[in-house]
Amino acid sequence: MTDYQKGDLFTHLLLFARQLKEKGLKITPARVTDAFRSLEYIDLSDRSDFAETLKANFVSSVKEMVVFSEVFRYFWGRISERPPKEGFSADEGLEGDETLQEGPLAAAREDAPQPAERNDEKSLSKGYSPQEIFLVKDFNQYSLEDQGVWEKETARLISRWVMRVSRRRRSASKGREMDFRRTIRKAVRNGGEILEWFRRQRKVKPLKIISLCDVSGSMEASTRFTLQFIFGLQKAFPRSEAFVFSTRLTRVTEVVKKNQRTNALTLLGRRVQDWSGGTRLGPCLKIFNEVWGKEMAAGSAVVILFSDGWDRGDPALLEAEMKRLKRRAHRIIWMNPLLGTPGYQPLTQGMRAALPYIDYFLPANDLKSLQGLGEVLADQLV
Amino acid sequence: MFKSIEEIQMAMEEAKYILDRDTATVLYLSLKLGKPILVEGEAGVGKTEVAKVLARILNTRLIRLQCYEGLDAATALYEWNYPKQILWMKQAEICAAPREEIGKEIYGPDFLIRRPLLEAIQANSGKPVVLLIDEIDRADEEFEAFLLEVLSDFQISIPEIGTIQAETRPHVILTSNRTRELHDALKRRCLYHWIDYPSLEKETRIVLAKVPQAKGILVHQVCAFMQRVREKDFFKKPGIAETLDWIQALMALGKEDLDAEAVRETLGCVFKYHEDLKQMKEAGIQTFLGLLPRKDDLTGSRLPCA
Numbered sequence: 001m002t003d004y005q006k007g008d009l010f011t012h013l014l015l016f017a018r019q020l021k022e023k024g025l026k027i028t029p030a031r032v033t034d035a036f037r038s039l040e041y042i043d044l045s046d047r048s049d050f051a052e053t054l055k056a057n058f059v060s061s062v063k064e065m066v067v068f069s070e071v072f073r074y075f076w077g078r079i080s081e082r083p084p085k086e087g088f089s090a091d092e093g094l095e096g097d098e099t100l101q102e103g104p105l106a107a108a109r110e111d112a113p114q115p116a117e118r119n120d121e122k123s124l125s126k127g128y129s130p131q132e133i134f135l136v137k138d139f140n141q142y143s144l145e146d147q148g149v150w151e152k153e154t155a156r157l158i159s160r161w162v163m164r165v166s167r168r169r170r171s172a173s174k175g176r177e178m179d180f181r182r183t184i185r186k187a188v189r190n191g192g193e194i195l196e197w198f199r200r201q202r203k204v205k206p207l208k209i210i211s212l213c214d215v216s217g218s219m220e221a222s223t224r225f226t227l228q229f230i231f232g233l234q235k236a237f238p239r240s241e242a243f244v245f246s247t248r249l250t251r252v253t254e255v256v257k258k259n260q261r262t263n264a265l266t267l268l269g270r271r272v273q274d275w276s277g278g279t280r281l282g283p284c285l286k287i288f289n290e291v292w293g294k295e296m297a298a299g300s301a302v303v304i305l306f307s308d309g310w311d312r313g314d315p316a317l318l319e320a321e322m323k324r325l326k327r328r329a330h331r332i333i334w335m336n337p338l339l340g341t342p343g344y345q346p347l348t349q350g351m352r353a354a355l356p357y358i359d360y361f362l363p364a365n366d367l368k369s370l371q372g373l374g375e376v377l378a379d380q381l382v
Numbered sequence: 383m384f385k386s387i388e389e390i391q392m393a394m395e396e397a398k399y400i401l402d403r404d405t406a407t408v409l410y411l412s413l414k415l416g417k418p419i420l421v422e423g424e425a426g427v428g429k430t431e432v433a434k435v436l437a438r439i440l441n442t443r444l445i446r447l448q449c450y451e452g453l454d455a456a457t458a459l460y461e462w463n464y465p466k467q468i469l470w471m472k473q474a475e476i477c478a479a480p481r482e483e484i485g486k487e488i489y490g491p492d493f494l495i496r497r498p499l500l501e502a503i504q505a506n507s508g509k510p511v512v513l514l515i516d517e518i519d520r521a522d523e524e525f526e527a528f529l530l531e532v533l534s535d536f537q538i539s540i541p542e543i544g545t546i547q548a549e550t551r552p553h554v555i556l557t558s559n560r561t562r563e564l565h566d567a568l569k570r571r572c573l574y575h576w577i578d579y580p581s582l583e584k585e586t587r588i589v590l591a592k593v594p595q596a597k598g599i600l601v602h603q604v605c606a607f608m609q610r611v612r613e614k615d616f617f618k619k620p621g622i623a624e625t626l627d628w629i630q631a632l633m634a635l636g637k638e639d640l641d642a643e644a645v646r647e648t649l650g651c652v653f654k655y656h657e658d659l660k661q662m663k664e665a666g667i668q669t670f671l672g673l674l675p676r677k678d679d680l681t682g683s684r685l686p687c688a
Binding site (some may be wrong): 026028030031034036037041044048049052053055056057059060062063065180181183184187188194323324327 | 385403404408410414415417419420422456461462464467468471485490517560563564569572573574575576617627657666673
């Protein structure tokens with residue numbers, strides 16, 4: 001990184017943009033050009049203006065802002081140690097760097113350090129795992145015998161889940177509202193004589209489902225069930241989101257979306273590092289609520305939690321987070337593999353804390369229970 | 383037009399909008415590059431206000447498109463005035479006017495209802511208008527795609543009339559409350575800006591600018607109180623809008639000093655959710671009032687701004 005020409009701003013900018021891209025920001029040539037154009041209008045020696053200008057051009061969400069700040073500080077700054085990887089904790093600002101005397105370029109020229117090594121895990125809650133078991137599990141060992149039945153059943157079931165009614169309209173012969181636009185358009189053909197009324201009605205919109213699956217040690221027996229279910233959901237509802245958690249929360253939507261089961265399973269196994277560790281439901285939900293909740297759940301999503309409720313965390317926190325989730329979600333469904341066991345009562349701390357906020361509490365130990373879930377949903381959703 | 387970031391900052395502050403330098407930078411760049419700005423931030427931090435004040439200092443019109451679920455091209459762009467068309471057709475029928483004539487007439491500009499987007503493109507005031515597309519996250523995804531098209535060319539085709547091209551490109555500001563993820567393509571076309579909750583110092587200045595008749599000590603107390611409230615984990619943290627409401631409420635009640643009683647009477651201005659009110663009462667108003675060793679640094683850097 002030290003061998004490029006001194007003072008070549010555009011080259012630096014390109015390199016910087018590339019690093020951002022590696023970190024997952026959406027960088028396009030147009031954006032880089034605009035960023036470069038923007039620099040003409042500002043005073044380059046003002047570090048914070050410089051940073052703000054690049055940020056406005058390259059960033060498009062709060063989450064990205066954190067990544068940006070990190071890379072920026074790293075690339076244009078003089079810090080040689082690895083930046084702290086705090087996931088999405090937002091406390092790290094750039095303010096601390098304002099003391100740097102150098103202009104932005106001088107710094108980058110001298111000893112722009114290597115980019116932080118790529119962190120493929122991108123787990124949301126690095127800080128949350130004091131004693132998690134880093135156990136990488138090979139999914140390929142699963143027997144595939146049930147898969148056919150499973151897939152069919154899951155798909156059938158899920159397709160029955162009712163679509164949500166939205167406020168969008170479409171034409172319909174028996175709709176309740178007049179469709180003036182079409183009516184007149186047709187009438188013009190007859191010289192203004194209205195021979196036909198057109199109507200329209202509300203359009204249905206596919207349900208959005210967010211599944212949060214417990215993959216901790218105590219859930220090990222049901223993991224297969226869980227994963228199959230996630231895949232089924234993804235197939236039926238392309239907009240659904242999937243997360244797994246034990247001591248930390250990991251978003252697996254993209255892995256699942258790839259839809260090649262074996263690959264995805266291997267990937268998942270690699271991605272989810274704390275497979276079969278303990279459960280920390282409260283903190284995981286908290287992260288979900290803070291980082292993803294607002295975007296995803298916004299009043300229209302059905303949240304399905306798969307967990308046995310064995311939680312090592314603080315029940316008060318769990319309760320508070322369930323409450324928050326409840327406000328945002330359309331429905332909360334808790335599927336508990338233990339519920340199918342005769343004589344089971346939801347007495348674990350975690351389960352008791354969460355229970356008041358759950359719309360449907362359902363078993364999740366066999367195919368039949370899954371069917372039950374579908375039926376309940378089909379009746380209830382508007 | 384403004385020649386520097388400072389100039390825009392000063393003009394905004396003269397118009398009683400106190401803004402950070404980074405906000406000014408983004409506004410300046412947007413004006414220079416002709417790129418829309420996507421403004422995000424918690425509710426009540428003054429996202430919409432940016433556009434309003436920008437229009438004021440540019441001395442131009444503000445055209446606002448409020449988004450909602452189900453918003454479609456007909457409500458955002460243009461719509462034919464159907465009842466008027468029907469009446470006209472009926473009238474023409476009685477007068478036995480030739481058919482072709484009617485067709486031409488009823489699809490003329492007189493029968494067109496201009497919605498905000500068309501309005502913004504057609505505005506021929508000689509200088510660009512400010513187009514505010516408010517709460518874009520509420521609109522449907524289809525609408526976003528449609529908007530994308532409008533924002534890239536600033537031209538609209540109406541089949542019956544033809545293509546209308548903007549003479550001067552409007553300055554576009556989009557706001558979002560992040561209730562859903564926006565499409566990447568739309569984001570890429572915009573400069574991004576996040577407005578955070580204000581620091582104590584900034585909030586005090588805002589209040590003094592907006593409510594000049596307020597007493598300094600009360601303003602300081604109210605702002606410090608708000609800062610502390612925002613550090614806590616409430617469901618809906620109060621924004622600047624709440625601060626302004628609150629101080630006006632306190633003044634209306636003739637309070638000159640912020641004590642527990644005054645807070646209790648007016649707590650409805652700060653919190654809009656029952657849970658938050660309850661949480662506040664449980665935590666004890668005193669703990670927030672208990673005199674103010676504030677951590678300005680904490681509130682100022684809750685989110686990093688470079």
